[in-house]
Amino acid sequence: QKRILITGGAGFLGSHLVDRLMLLGHQVTVLDNFFTGAKTTVSHWIGHPNFELVRHDVVNPYMTECDQIYHLACPASPPHYQYNSIKTVKTSFLGTLNMLGLAKRTKARFLIASTSEVYGDPEVHPQTEEYWGNVNPIGPRACYDEGKRVAETLTYGYQNQNNVDVRVVRIFNTYGPRMNPFDGRVVSNFIVQALKGEDLTVYGDGKQTRSFQFVHDLVDGMILLMNSDETRPTNVGSSDEFTIGEFAELVREIVEKVQEEDGSKPAKQCKVIYKPIPVDDPKQRRADTSRAKESLGWETRWSVRMGLEEMVRYYKAKLDEGN
Amino acid sequence: QKRILITGGAGFLGSHLVDRLMLLGHQVTVLDNFFTGAKTTVSHWIGHPNFELVRHDVVNPYMTECDQIYHLACPASPPHYQYNSIKTVKTSFLGTLNMLGLAKRTKARFLIASTSEVYGDPEVHPQTEEYWGNVNPIGPRACYDEGKRVAETLTYGYQNQNNVDVRVVRIFNTYGPRMNPFDGRVVSNFIVQALKGEDLTVYGDGKQTRSFQFVHDLVDGMILLMNSDETRPTNVGSSDEFTIGEFAELVREIVEKVQEEDGSKPAKQCKVIYKPIPVDDPKQRRADTSRAKESLGWETRWSVRMGLEEMVRYYKAKLDEGN
Ligand SMILES: NC(=O)c1ccc[n+]([C@@H]2O[C@H](COP(=O)([O-])OP(=O)(O)OC[C@H]3O[C@@H](n4cnc5c(N)ncnc54)[C@H](O)[C@@H]3O)[C@@H](O)[C@H]2O)c1
Ligand SMILES: NC(=O)c1ccc[n+]([C@@H]2O[C@H](COP(=O)([O-])OP(=O)(O)OC[C@H]3O[C@@H](n4cnc5c(N)ncnc54)[C@H](O)[C@@H]3O)[C@@H](O)[C@H]2O)c1
Ligand SMILES: O=c1ccn([C@@H]2O[C@H](COP(=O)(O)OP(=O)(O)O)[C@@H](O)[C@H]2O)c(=O)[nH]1
Ligand SMILES: O=c1ccn([C@@H]2O[C@H](COP(=O)(O)OP(=O)(O)O)[C@@H](O)[C@H]2O)c(=O)[nH]1
Ligand SMILES: O=c1ccn([C@@H]2O[C@H](COP(=O)(O)OP(=O)(O)O)[C@@H](O)[C@H]2O)c(=O)[nH]1
Ligand SMILES: O=c1ccn([C@@H]2O[C@H](COP(=O)(O)OP(=O)(O)O)[C@@H](O)[C@H]2O)c(=O)[nH]1
Numbered sequence: 170q171k172r173i174l175i176t177g178g179a180g181f182l183g184s185h186l187v188d189r190l191m192l193l194g195h196q197v198t199v200l201d202n203f204f205t206g207a208k209t210t211v212s213h214w215i216g217h218p219n220f221e222l223v224r225h226d227v228v229n230p231y232m233t234e235c236d237q238i239y240h241l242a243c244p245a246s247p248p249h250y251q252y253n254s255i256k257t258v259k260t261s262f263l264g265t266l267n268m269l270g271l272a273k274r275t276k277a278r279f280l281i282a283s284t285s286e287v288y289g290d291p292e293v294h295p296q297t298e299e300y301w302g303n304v305n306p307i308g309p310r311a312c313y314d315e316g317k318r319v320a321e322t323l324t325y326g327y328q329n330q331n332n333v334d335v336r337v338v339r340i341f342n343t344y345g346p347r348m349n350p351f352d353g354r355v356v357s358n359f360i361v362q363a364l365k366g367e368d369l370t371v372y373g374d375g376k377q378t379r380s381f382q383f384v385h386d387l388v389d390g391m392i393l394l395m396n397s398d399e400t401r402p403t404n405v406g407s408s409d410e411f412t413i414g415e416f417a418e419l420v421r422e423i424v425e426k427v428q429e430e431d432g433s434k435p436a437k438q439c440k441v442i443y444k445p446i447p448v449d450d451p452k453q454r455r456a457d458t459s460r461a462k463e464s465l466g467w468e469t470r471w472s473v474r475m476g477l478e479e480m481v482r483y484y485k486a487k488l489d490e491g492n
Numbered sequence: 493q494k495r496i497l498i499t500g501g502a503g504f505l506g507s508h509l510v511d512r513l514m515l516l517g518h519q520v521t522v523l524d525n526f527f528t529g530a531k532t533t534v535s536h537w538i539g540h541p542n543f544e545l546v547r548h549d550v551v552n553p554y555m556t557e558c559d560q561i562y563h564l565a566c567p568a569s570p571p572h573y574q575y576n577s578i579k580t581v582k583t584s585f586l587g588t589l590n591m592l593g594l595a596k597r598t599k600a601r602f603l604i605a606s607t608s609e610v611y612g613d614p615e616v617h618p619q620t621e622e623y624w625g626n627v628n629p630i631g632p633r634a635c636y637d638e639g640k641r642v643a644e645t646l647t648y649g650y651q652n653q654n655n656v657d658v659r660v661v662r663i664f665n666t667y668g669p670r671m672n673p674f675d676g677r678v679v680s681n682f683i684v685q686a687l688k689g690e691d692l693t694v695y696g697d698g699k700q701t702r703s704f705q706f707v708h709d710l711v712d713g714m715i716l717l718m719n720s721d722e723t724r725p726t727n728v729g730s731s732d733e734f735t736i737g738e739f740a741e742l743v744r745e746i747v748e749k750v751q752e753e754d755g756s757k758p759a760k761q762c763k764v765i766y767k768p769i770p771v772d773d774p775k776q777r778r779a780d781t782s783r784a785k786e787s788l789g790w791e792t793r794w795s796v797r798m799g800l801e802e803m804v805r806y807y808k809a810k811l812d813e814g815n
Binding site for chain 1: 577639
């Protein structure tokens with residue numbers, strides 16, 4: 170049994186990590202300011218003797234004693250992180266600095282949730298950890314991308330200078346239940362649109378690509394990495410690449426299948442419509458996960474089809490409750 | 493007459509900027525923690541009613557009233573900025589944050605001394621401001637390069653969110669009198685070595701390139717930019733490109749010429765020797781300065797030969813004093 174601190178633990182990824190670590194019998198403390206997360210994502214643990222939920226903004230120092238820190242606090246969806254770009258870059262820099270300071274004082278092992286966005290709009294495909302990236306330092310995504318890059322810089326600074334025991338996971342697009350249905354990311358947008366019978370909004374010509382992993386695979390990878398000896402940055406993501414146009418079709422198909430099974434299939438099919446592409450939107454992205462495979466023995470277990478079906482059922486139940 | 497704040501004003505570039513702005517009749521306040529700078533670089537102004545020197549570390553907030561801020565505080569030479577990499581990235585991030593906060597409160601115009609290092613080891617040559625760069629986020633230069641990149645991100649964040657009036661100069665390699673002779677940069681190293689009759693240390697095979705501008709040209713550019721309407725990042729640097737091997741020959745030749753004129757030429761010529769190349773050392777660098785030319789009417793006025801001669805005489809006088 171370990172004392173584990175999870176920043177951003179009330180968010181989408183964080184809450185799944187909490188579930189897994191609680192089930193493994195650890196003592197878990199969550200720090201969250203509830204900017205994009207919500208108490209409801211972890212409310213099932215409130216009252217459990219091993220669980221604690223603290224309202225705290227990581228830009229401010231925090232003291233506690235612990236053995237491991239999973240540092241996830243940071244808005245992750247473009248509309249959220251662009252809402253207050255100064256705050257985003259402060260969260261990334263100061264939040265990471267404070268948690269590294271805490272790790273140094275307590276000798277806790279520190280894992281940061283970095284991102285495939287450190288590769289920006291990549292010119293190397295698929296992306297290996299050796300690739301230095303192609304990021305616009307002053308564009309609308311910079312607060313997030315450069316914030317994460319400099320957070321990695323700080324992390325290895327603490328490793329080299331203060332012997333902090335660090336792990337860096339570069340997370341590729343991840344989806345699953347509890348993703349905020351209104352956070353503007355593509356998977357939640359498409360599913361909610363399809364379930365409501367609205368048009369699916371593809372940005373640009375839909376030829377840009379992404380690879381989507383199901384949240385349980387990611388949580389596997391994070392826990393494996395934390396408890397491994399791999400201290401280099403490690404990609405965790407899917408290598409199953411879709412164009413966004415294809416992906417819209419797939420979501421529509423799976424939503425229809427689920428609706429058919431439930432006897433709730435509407436008469437008319439929803440359409441795919443095209444909207445302007447956001448500035449600096451990466452044109453391609455696919456994880457090279459050789460390192461995760463070699464160092465952690467990690468592999469994805471969920472196919473996109475299985476994962477999407479699970480998520481569609483979850484959102485459908487939520488929407489039905491709402492009615 | 494304006495109230496002008498210069499952070500890092502006791503450093504190499506800062507002290508030349510102080511000279512120029514003092515001669516123009518402004519009120520100048522210097523903030524410096526004397527990490528790589530020294531009081532002696534501005535001691536000739538101490539006691540002047542328009543001048544003030546404050547020992548202050550920019551990672552801490554600072555309050556004053558002013559009209560313009562030139563934000564230069566940051567170690568610039570690789571051995572110095574790698575000495576304490578955490579401190580370097582803190583100086584870059586927190587120093588810039590504090591000075592932007594000050595600019596926001598006072599409505600002062602804010603200029604940051606950024607760097608050609610935001611382009612890293614460039615794959616586009618020469619480098620225009622549109623190029624996004626090729627920087628290793630976790631290498632030994634990252635504390636400086638990523639620190640400056642995120643400082644630019646913050647700067648444009650304050651422009652967009654808080655209407656702070658910002659200027660960003662991306663400075664390419666600059667040399668001149670008052671460069672710390674022991675700061676490890678190539679121009680000071682070669683000149684001091686040649687003057688002492690020691691071997692000139694070329695790192696690697698000497699085929700990597702740089703373009704060197706004389707400090708007076710840079711100061712012209714910074715003052716022009718501060719007082720122009722150009723708010724985009726602007727390169728200021730030389731487009732006269734040398735391999736480091738060629739540059740060693742040039743320095744040796746100019747030192748010999750100066751020594752000959754002084755009647756102090758030693759019998760034996762100093763040699764060029766080769767040392768290991770530092771990790772991630774950029775292979776090529778040359779400024780595309782079309783923007784500075786169009787927006788500011790800026791052009792270099794000093795040839796490398798003229799500038800080097802001036803600097804050799806300065807160092808020679810210093811060394812002779814020392815004897
Ligand atoms: N989901 C993905 O596809 C993905 C991909 C790459 C990286 N990541 C990273 O994983 C982490 C979690 O992402 P997510 O998808 O769960 O996003 P999310 O927005 O659902 O969760 C982020 C959590 O951090 C909290 N938070 C934000 N700022 C905070 C602050 N200053 N102090 C304290 N708490 C704060 C939010 O309230 C929220 O609970 C983030 O660091 C993100 O950058 C996610
Ligand atoms: N000289 C170049 O070729 C070059 C090229 C690109 C960019 N720059 C930038 O120009 C600026 C000045 O460079 P320089 O060549 O004069 O270097 P320098 O080291 O001579 O000067 C830096 C000054 O900043 C001060 N300083 C450092 N950390 C500080 C802190 N935390 N608080 C207060 N003061 C601090 C130092 O004491 C020094 O006086 C730097 O921002 C550097 O990144 C220089
Ligand atoms: O238990 C701790 C220890 C440190 N810090 C913060 O972490 C940062 C970095 O701490 P460190 O000790 O590395 O450096 P310093 O305090 O010298 O900046 C500082 O802002 C501390 O306030 C924290 O939040 N919790
Ligand atoms: O309703 C939407 C939301 C997003 N996208 C596109 O889907 C891709 C993934 O977007 P998301 O915001 O989920 O993640 P990121 O761009 O950070 O990978 C991007 O190309 C978006 O432009 C889309 O076509 N429709
Ligand atoms: O005159 C000032 C005003 C602000 N700041 C610092 O600048 C930073 C950013 O200030 P801002 O007002 O933008 O944001 P805050 O973080 O205070 O909300 C903060 O650390 C302030 O302490 C400063 O050093 N001098
Ligand atoms: O004694 C020296 C110092 C530097 N360099 C090389 O000269 C170039 C410029 O180095 P400097 O540190 O002056 O600036 P920067 O690398 O930041 O451009 C780099 O390729 C260095 O490896 C060299 O050959 N000998």
